Amino acid sequence: MRNLSSARSLLRAVWTRRALHSTAYRHTALDNSHVASSSSTVNPDEIAHFSRLSSLWWDERGEFGMLHKMNPVRTQFVQEKLVEMKYEDGHESFDEQRVLEGLNVLDVGCGGGLLSESLTRLGANTLGIDASLSNIAIASLHASSDPALSFSSNSLPHSNDTAISHKGKGKVTYEHTSVEELLARNGPNSFDVVCSMEVLEHVDNPRGFLHSCAALVKPGGHLFLSTIARTPLAYLLTIFTAEKLLRFVEPGTHTYSKYINPSELISFFHHYRAPSPSNTSTKSSTESTSQPWISRLVAGRPLRVEAETRGMIYVPWNGEWVLGPHNEPLTEACNYLFWVRKPLQ
Amino acid sequence: MLPLLRSTKALKPQRCLAVSPKRFSHSISDHCDIVIVGGGPAGLALATALGSCRNIQASLRVVLVEASDLSKVKQWSLPEGYSNRVSSITNASRGFLQDIGAWPMVEVSRTGPVEEIQVWDGVSDARITFSASEMLPAQSTVELSRLTENLNLQRALLHRLSSLGAVELVDRVKVQSIIQENTEGSTWPLVHLSDGRVIRTRLLVGADGPNSPVRTYAGIKSYGWAYDTHAIVGTLYHAPRGPYSSPNTTAYQRFLPTGPIAFLPLSETASSLVWSTKPPLAAALKAVDPSVLAAMINAAFRLPEVSMRYLHSRIVEAQERGSPITLDELREEIAFRERSHAIDSHSAYSSLVVQQDTSGIPPEGADGLPPLVTSIQPGTIASFPLRFSHAESYIGEGAGARTVLVGDAAHTTHPLAGQGLNMGLADVRALADCISQAVSRGLDLGSYTALLPYSRNRYLENHKMLAAVDKLHKLYSTTAEPVVWARSVGLEVINELDTIKTALMMSAGSRTQTNAGQLSWGLAAKGVESVARSIGSARSFGEGIAGMASAGLQQLARQITNPRQ
Numbered sequence: 001m002r003n004l005s006s007a008r009s010l011l012r013a014v015w016t017r018r019a020l021h022s023t024a025y026r027h028t029a030l031d032n033s034h035v036a037s038s039s040s041t042v043n044p045d046e047i048a049h050f051s052r053l054s055s056l057w058w059d060e061r062g063e064f065g066m067l068h069k070m071n072p073v074r075t076q077f078v079q080e081k082l083v084e085m086k087y088e089d090g091h092e093s094f095d096e097q098r099v100l101e102g103l104n105v106l107d108v109g110c111g112g113g114l115l116s117e118s119l120t121r122l123g124a125n126t127l128g129i130d131a132s133l134s135n136i137a138i139a140s141l142h143a144s145s146d147p148a149l150s151f152s153s154n155s156l157p158h159s160n161d162t163a164i165s166h167k168g169k170g171k172v173t174y175e176h177t178s179v180e181e182l183l184a185r186n187g188p189n190s191f192d193v194v195c196s197m198e199v200l201e202h203v204d205n206p207r208g209f210l211h212s213c214a215a216l217v218k219p220g221g222h223l224f225l226s227t228i229a230r231t232p233l234a235y236l237l238t239i240f241t242a243e244k245l246l247r248f249v250e251p252g253t254h255t256y257s258k259y260i261n262p263s264e265l266i267s268f269f270h271h272y273r274a275p276s277p278s279n280t281s282t283k284s285s286t287e288s289t290s291q292p293w294i295s296r297l298v299a300g301r302p303l304r305v306e307a308e309t310r311g312m313i314y315v316p317w318n319g320e321w322v323l324g325p326h327n328e329p330l331t332e333a334c335n336y337l338f339w340v341r342k343p344l345q
Numbered sequence: 346m347l348p349l350l351r352s353t354k355a356l357k358p359q360r361c362l363a364v365s366p367k368r369f370s371h372s373i374s375d376h377c378d379i380v381i382v383g384g385g386p387a388g389l390a391l392a393t394a395l396g397s398c399r400n401i402q403a404s405l406r407v408v409l410v411e412a413s414d415l416s417k418v419k420q421w422s423l424p425e426g427y428s429n430r431v432s433s434i435t436n437a438s439r440g441f442l443q444d445i446g447a448w449p450m451v452e453v454s455r456t457g458p459v460e461e462i463q464v465w466d467g468v469s470d471a472r473i474t475f476s477a478s479e480m481l482p483a484q485s486t487v488e489l490s491r492l493t494e495n496l497n498l499q500r501a502l503l504h505r506l507s508s509l510g511a512v513e514l515v516d517r518v519k520v521q522s523i524i525q526e527n528t529e530g531s532t533w534p535l536v537h538l539s540d541g542r543v544i545r546t547r548l549l550v551g552a553d554g555p556n557s558p559v560r561t562y563a564g565i566k567s568y569g570w571a572y573d574t575h576a577i578v579g580t581l582y583h584a585p586r587g588p589y590s591s592p593n594t595t596a597y598q599r600f601l602p603t604g605p606i607a608f609l610p611l612s613e614t615a616s617s618l619v620w621s622t623k624p625p626l627a628a629a630l631k632a633v634d635p636s637v638l639a640a641m642i643n644a645a646f647r648l649p650e651v652s653m654r655y656l657h658s659r660i661v662e663a664q665e666r667g668s669p670i671t672l673d674e675l676r677e678e679i680a681f682r683e684r685s686h687a688i689d690s691h692s693a694y695s696s697l698v699v700q701q702d703t704s705g706i707p708p709e710g711a712d713g714l715p716p717l718v719t720s721i722q723p724g725t726i727a728s729f730p731l732r733f734s735h736a737e738s739y740i741g742e743g744a745g746a747r748t749v750l751v752g753d754a755a756h757t758t759h760p761l762a763g764q765g766l767n768m769g770l771a772d773v774r775a776l777a778d779c780i781s782q783a784v785s786r787g788l789d790l791g792s793y794t795a796l797l798p799y800s801r802n803r804y805l806e807n808h809k810m811l812a813a814v815d816k817l818h819k820l821y822s823t824t825a826e827p828v829v830w831a832r833s834v835g836l837e838v839i840n841e842l843d844t845i846k847t848a849l850m851m852s853a854g855s856r857t858q859t860n861a862g863q864l865s866w867g868l869a870a871k872g873v874e875s876v877a878r879s880i881g882s883a884r885s886f887g888e889g890i891a892g893m894a895s896a897g898l899q900q901l902a903r904q905i906t907n908p909r910q
C-alpha cells in the first residue's frame with residue numbers, strides 16, 4: 001500500500017507548510033525539497049481532521065451531493081466531444097470507450113477529485129490542481145485508497161512497484177497550486193485536455209483565468225468548462241432555491257454577478273488570440289497566435305467542430321442530471337458545459 | 346450468525362503515521378473490484394453477465410465466493426430423475442440468459458415448456474386459462490415459460506463462466522466476517538474468508554440468499570413476515586397424456602384456502618409439485634407414505650373444497666395420534682367423498698382409478714386437470730417455509746457503504762406466481778447494466794451515485810410484484826362467503842375478457858419483445874374499465890373485493906409485462 005503512505009507524506013508536507021506559512025500558502029506551489037526534510041514532523045490529529053473532511057466531501061448524499069450527481073454528465077460530455085472530434089480528425093476505427101487513454105489532462109479546481117478520478121479511471125494521466133490546500137488533502141486521501149488510480153502525490157517520485165492488481169492504466173496526481181503558477185512553471189501547450197468545472201463562477205478575474213487555461217492547452221487540444229449562466233432562471237435555481245430556500249448548498253456559495261453566459265464565453269474565444277508567451281522560443285510565435293479559436297459564428301453560434309455549449313438539466317423526479325440536446329440555447333439558461341478546441345497552428 | 350462487525354479494533358486508524366506499507370499488506374491478501382457472495386442462481390448469473398460484458402472484462406477484477414462445492418454442480422451428471430428445485434423461467438429471463446450466453450448451455454431436453462396455465466379457485470371453481478397459442482401473435486413464441494431445474498441452470502452458468510474465464514470462482518469457502526476498512530476515510534469492505542484470506546473490495550454484492558450476511562453487514566433492514574405456510578416440493582410421475590389429449594405442457598394451479606397447489610410439467614411423464622399449505626399439514630404430508638401423498642395430490646386437484654378440508658383434518662389427526670393414515674384408509678375416505686359428491690368413478694374428477702388407460706378418449710373435463718400421479722420420485726419430497734420479505738434498500742450506505750443486494754438477499758416471495766428467481770434474474774440484468782454504464786463513465790462503481798440507477802430500476806418493480814403476489818395469497822386463503830362470491834365474479838369476469846387475458850399472459854414475462862410492457866398495459870387498462878362496468882351491479886361489499894381481485898391480478902400482470910429492458 002504505498003499509495004496510502006504517499007498520501008500520508010503529502011499530508012505531512014501540507015501540514016508542515018501550513019504550520020510554517022500559515023496564511024501565505026494560497027498561491028505557492030509545494031516545493032519538494034522542503035517536503036522531504038519535514039516528513040517526520042507529523043500530527044496525527046491533522047490526518048484525522050482531513051479524513052473527516054474527506055468523508056464529508058465524499059458523502060454522496062451530503063452537502064456535495066449535487067456535484068456527485070453532476071459528475072457523470074460532465075464526464076459524458078468530455079468523452080462524447082473527444083470521440084466526435086476524433087472522427088472529425090479522420091480516425092475511423094477506434095474504441096470509443098478508450099478515447100481518454102494516455103491523454104494528459106489537467107483538472108483546474110479539482111476539489112475533492114471527483115472529475116479527476118473519473119477521467120483517470122478512463123485511462124487519462126490526470127493532474128488535479130486546486131487553490132485550496134484542504135481540497136488537495138481531501139482528494140489525495142481519497143485517491144490513495146483506490147488502487148485503480150495509481151495515485152501518487154507530487155511530493156514523491158512515482159514508482160512502479162505497486163503490487164496491486166488493477167487493470168486501469170491512468171494515474172492521478174494532485175497539487176496545491178494555481179493555474180497561473182502552473183503556466184509559469186510548466187510553460188504553455190502542456191496538456192491534451194484542460195478541464196475546469198464549476199470554477200469560473202468563483203474566480204475574480206475570469207479573463208485572466210481563461211487566458212491561463214487556454215495557454216496550457218496543446219495545439220489541437222481541448223478546453224472544457226462548466227459554469228452557470230447569468231439569467232433570472234439561474235438566479236432562481238442556484239441562489240434563491242438551492243442556497244436560500246432549500247439550503248442544498250451553503251448560502252454565499254454563489255455570486256450572481258460572477259455568472260457568465262454562454263454567449264460571453266463564445267465571444268471570448270471568437271476574439272481570443274493567445275498572447276505569445278515569453279518562453280515559446282524558437283518558431284514564429286506571432287503566427288501561432290494569429291488564428292482565433294472560434295473562426296466564425298452562424299446566428300451567434302460557433303461551428304460544432306470549433307466550440308459547443310450544452311445545457312445540464314437537473315431532473316428532480318429521477319434525481320439525476322442529464323445533458324441537454326445539441327444546439328438548444330434555452331437549455332443553457334442555467335448550468336451549462338462549454339467546449340472549445342485550440343487550433344492546430 | 347456470522348460475526349459481522351462494521352469496524353474493528355484491529356484495524357483502527359493508524360496512530361503511528363510513519364508506518365511502512367507492509368503493515369497493510371500482511372492482513373489484506375487481495376484487492377478486487379467486485380466480490381459476489383453467493384453462487385446460487387442469482388450470483389452465478391451476475392458473474393456471467395459481468396464476465397460477458399466487454400468493458401467490464403477488460404477493466405475489472407471480479408471474484409465470486411460460494412460456501413458449497415460448485416464442482417459438484419458443474420459436474421452434475423444429468424441423472425435420470427429430476428431435482429426437486431425447479432423454477433419457471435419466463436421468456437424475459439430466458440432472453441437475458443440467452444444474451445449472456447448461458448441458455449445454450451442448459452440441457453434443454455430436461456426442461457419443460459409451459460404453453461398453457463390453468464388457475465382455478467378451489468372454493469368457487471371459477472377458472473382462468475391463459476395459453477400462448479391462443480393469445481400471442483403467430484410469429485412469437487408458443488411458450489409462456491420453461492420449467493428448469495435450478496441445478497440445470499446453475500450448471501449451464503458455470504460452464505459459461507469457465508469458457509469466459511473472466512471471473513474467479515472461490516468455492517467451498519465461506520465469508521466469515523466483513524469489516525469496513527475504516528482507515529483514513531476509506532469505506533472499502535474487507536471480506537474475511539474461511540481459508541484465511543482477506544479481500545479488499547470496491548463493491549460487495551450480496552447474492553447470498555434470504556439470510557444474507559452482506560445485508561447484515563450493510564445494516565439494511567428487511568421488512569416482512571413469515572407466511573404461516575410451507576411449500577412441499579417433489580417430482581411426480583404419471584402416465585403420458587393420450588393421443589386425444591393435449592401434451593403435458595399445461596401448468597395447473599388450484600387455490601385452496603390452505604394455499605395453492607401447483608403441478609408444473611417437466612416432461613410427458615414427469616412434473617414438479619409445489620404445494621403451499623399450513624405447516625402442520627405440510628409436516629403430516631411429508632411424513633406419510635409417498636403413495637398416500639400421491640393420492641392426496643390427486644384428490645387435492647379434484648375433490649370439492651369441503652372434502653379436502655375433511656381429508657386434511659383426518660391426516661393431521663392421524664399424524665398427531667402417531668398412526669399415520671394408510672393408503673387403504675385414505676382411498677376409502679376418498680371413495681366415500683366421491684360418492685357423496687356424485688362423482689362417477691369414470692369421470693375426470695375421480696382419483697381412484699389411477700392406472701387409467703390413456704389411449705382412449707379422455708373423460709370430459711380431463712384437460713382441465715393434471716394427469717393422475719402414479720408415483721413420486723424417491724428422495725425428492727422436501728418442504729420450505731415461505732416468507733414475504735423486502736430489504737428496505739438495495740444499496741448500503743455509511744458504515745455499510747459499497748454494498749448492493751440482488752435476488753433472495755433482497756426479496757423473497759410466495760411461489761404462487763413463480764417469480765422469485767425471475768425477479769432475481771431481472772435484478773442481475775439491471776445491476777450488470779448499471780455497472781457497465783458506471784465503468785463507461787469512469788465512475789467508482791462502489792459509489793452510491795453509480796449504483797443508484799440499479800435501485801431505481803428494480804426497487805419499485807419488485808415491490809409491486811411482491812405486493813401483488815401477497816395480495817393474491819391473502820385473497821385466496823379465505824373461505825368467507827362474500828369474498829368467495831366476489832372472487833368467483835372477479836375471476837369469471839376476467840376470463841371473459843381477452844384483453845386482460847392477453848395482459849396476464851404476457852405477464853409471466855412470456856414475451857421478449859421490448860414493447861410488450863406498453864402494449865399489454867394498454868390492453869390491461871382497457872380491461873380494468875370493462876371489469877368495472879360488468880361488476881357495476883354487484884353488491885357493494887363484493888364489488889370492493891372483486892375489484893381487489895382483478896386489481897391484484899392486473900397489478901401482477903403489469904409488473905411482469907413491464908420488464909425493464
Ligand SMILES: Cc1cc2nc3c(=O)[nH]c(=O)nc-3n(C[C@H](O)[C@H](O)[C@H](O)COP(=O)(O)OP(=O)(O)OC[C@H]3O[C@@H](n4cnc5c(N)ncnc54)[C@H](O)[C@@H]3O)c2cc1C
Nearest residue numbers: 383385386387412433520553554752753763764765766767
Ligand atoms: C418451494 C419454492 C419454489 C420456488 N419456485 C420458483 C419458481 O417457480 N420460479 C421462480 O422464479 N422462483 C421460484 N422460487 C424461488 C427461487 O428458488 C429463489 O428465488 C432462488 O433460488 C434465489 O436464488 P439466489 O441466488 O438469490 O439465492 P440462493 O439460491 O439462496 O443462493 C444463495 C447462495 O449464497 C451462499 N451463501 C450464503 N451465505 C454465504 C456465506 N457466508 N459465504 C459463502 N456463501 C454463502 C449459499 O451457499 C447459496 O448458494 C421458489 C422457491 C421455493 C422455496
